[in-house]
Amino acid sequence: MTGRDRALQLLRRRPDLADCAAYPFDVDLARAEHGEAVRLASGAALEAVAGDDTGGTFFVCAGGQVLYASSEGEAGLIADSVDEALEVLIGLPGWHDYTGLAPDVDDTALAAAVAETEGNLREYYGPDLDADRSALLTALGLREVPQPQLIRRLHRALLRTEPDFLLLNAEEGCAYTLLDRLPRPPLWQTVLEPGQADLALLRADRTRWPEVAADAARRATALRAAQYDRRDTDLSFLRVLLQHEAQHGATEELRLAAVLVGLHGQQQDHQLLHSLRAASYDVLCHLGGFPDIAAELSTWAAEFDESNHGADPEDEPEFTWAELARRQGRTELARAALLRLLDDAGPRDAALLAGLADELTQLGDFTQAARARHLYASLQDDPTRRGAALTDLASLQRRAGDVEAAGRSVQRAVAVLDGPQPAAATDQLALDLNLPEPQPTTLAWRTLGLGLSVTEEHFRIAQEATTVGLHAVARASLAAGTALLLELPRPTEALHQLARETTQMLDGALSPIADQRDSAGG
Template sequence: MTDHALRKLRQDPRLAELAAFPFDFDLSRAAHGHVEPVRLASGGPIEVVAGSGSGGTYFGCADGSVLYADSEGGAGIIGSSADEALEVVIGLPCWFDCVNLSPHDGEQAVLARVAELEAELREDDDGFYAAREELRTALGLPARSPFDLVTLLHTALLRTEPDFLLLNEEEGGAYRLLDQHPRPPLWEPVLARGRADLALLRAGDRTAWDAVVGDAVRRRLALRAAQFDRADGDLDLLRHLLRRETESSMTDELRLAAVLVGRHGDVTDLPLLHEVRETDFDTHCGLSEIPEPGSDAAELTRWAEELDDMMFGTDPADEGLATWTDLALDQGLTELARVALIRELDEIFLDRSILRRPGDPARLDTSRLGRLACALERAGDLPQSLRAQRLYAALQDTAWDRISELRDQARLERTCGHLPQAVRTLASTRALLADPGDDSLRHWSRTNFGRFIAEEHYALTGALADAGLPEEARALLALADAILGELSGNAATGARKLAEETSERVGDLTGLS
């Protein structure tokens, strides 16, 4: 990957002028930046390289790739290097209209479409071909055919996600892809390791068995692979996976393993299933419907099939996104998970009606937002987690639920260093305590609910003190102490140690001021 051609453009005003017109790669527009503040979701650096007359921007990325963002919220990689991007821009000056072309369309169809687009350009500028030849030669770029350039562009565009997802800096929303080319569904790369491990287990290598079943993540993935690729000869390995999955307690994969074993209808597996069920309290509750010892094969099979139909199935496309994002994060495929989670969050922001309950469309099921906030925090993306959490808190129906989520919102704001916003959020929780508007808070002061509210007040007080804001810390400490004074029983006892530690920290700060 090189930027030889870009350096030549920067050194030669005549070449830079040719690049700006008719090829709309204008170095002078770099000084103006993009139409809005943007950043990569992955956190990687980007630098404005050039601009286009339509308000679009060419960004250079850390690995040398060039990302183009238009002024209407679309973005995509157009070259793995500046030189490659310039090959596309100069060789396909109509490249904006070629983003949905693919080498799979066939060479003849691609060449016909490019010829049609270039005929339109030639009508506007009869010196277009001469300018292209002069610029391409001066920059040392190869004279590739339009079909090869479309192939180059197509390959580059497919690299946009997951590493180069562009976000609006202020609102956090993601830019749409420039093209409409199909991408592999998330489950394919996530499940690849599980499929490979399932093949190892089926091969009967005992060393491989120990390595797979002894690793919690590989075990989960192998079970998911077995869910979608079922074989009559899998019963022994499924029994082994089931026994070992108890090490993780009550997981979806433990229930899946029990179902896959049960579907074989072998009543000699009932003692094993009951042993698994009694692993701990959670497994007892989660597998409480397993048929009792002495049941016949038909009853065992019926239980397994009904649970399978309700919770699992054989098509990975039917599995909820949370399954695949969780498994992606388990494997360290963080950027793949992040893209999927941000896209889902954007979808909700654009259309909250998708949260409507199927049986009660007047009400919203906001649990998806809570899951997104947790998953994005797990992915290390606190700004996106906070974005989800703020909407989640705003959509709660009862004072109890609103305060619970506002408290989490304040925690995220504090963790992100947004201390003034966290102070305002906690002020909202106190306002709801004073005037809840419903009876959901009747016992708040006698439960851990009240303790957690007080503890977040003390945690934020400590953060204010650490930030060198003594007046703000003292003011919030007084409010935290007032909440503590309303608590009773174990709630008050649980919060008192943190209260004392925080008071001491603020006192030390006061002594220094």
């Protein structure tokens, strides 16, 4: 027994205390089973310990925090430990009524809200609510905290639900909505804050310029901060940030840095940007329409600025801030924002879904990346794009550990890319003139890089299926990949080597099985 779950252990040992906790305080240890499988988006452990009469469940997280999930798909952190949670739940029967109270309400208003809720409870339970509450708290060794203080503590916990305690439906991957509607800072504010600090640092201390400029995430965030807080005196360090960003190719921050520098219209900056474009084809294309003369630099930058950047961070897509959070190393913050975007995505969001799949892949969340790519693939009408998306989906499913689904996806990719075969000619004129039969177009995609990718994925799936003992899947994928390999006009030696390694791997895995069968037969 640990100090932080002492009260829970007492409830488990004392049926009389457990009965009192269940009624009237609605913390029932006998209901410790949620209506559907759930998991934390972070992958951290979760244990159901109790439930209430609405179908909601209380979970203990790996760090001891208590998360509540309703039967209606809402979830929220309610305390930092089981003991603190019980102080709230016993001290505030009807606690759900207080999750929507404004955080700036004074103690008098909070006490009035409690009096109203508990007055209704006493109509059903009787006059002993206060006495039973005091007795239960005392028996469990818990404090009887003033109720307004408990509400404020509950609110502080609820505000910490995201990003670290985001709850998902384990089967579908969709996120639970927040249990409360308390005001929170927007994502851009949280992500931009370190950039604002670095911007102040750049302005105050020239010796810190190399440090900020050399760090890709800090450089990008500082440039974003400079976008919304522009000063003429920033030009010198903006040039430094621009030159560092140009070393990383065509990024959105490169374009932003070029605009922030170009707006000043300096001759030397025209020369600097011209040299950066000349040194890299990617930069050349990314900074299109660049003027030949320095006098037009500021006009070019202003037009770029108007079409691509804004003066208010709230106008920037949420995806931008989620991506930047990921680059800052704030994994759970990025994941929570990306999953919320994924849950809200619709038929018109194909480009967003593609970006979400890429970002979730960068986070290593292949299950959610596959979910985004699956939706993206379903929106593609062009066979080549759909086939490519299905191939990428197969790769993500394989890396997520769902090898059978990966096998089905890559089979669908080939079927989509090949399309329906043309029917044989039946036109009598065509037959009389001895016109050639219509030729299938299935070989076209095999001549492209897509042919190499699809073939390689077959072998990768076969290897992974062999590793996990799915030998039927492995054999089918190896056979299909080998057939495709023979049809490729220019297969690489690396692909041939992968085919040989896959064959040897599967043969090695099947040999012991064959030996066992021979021994059993003998």
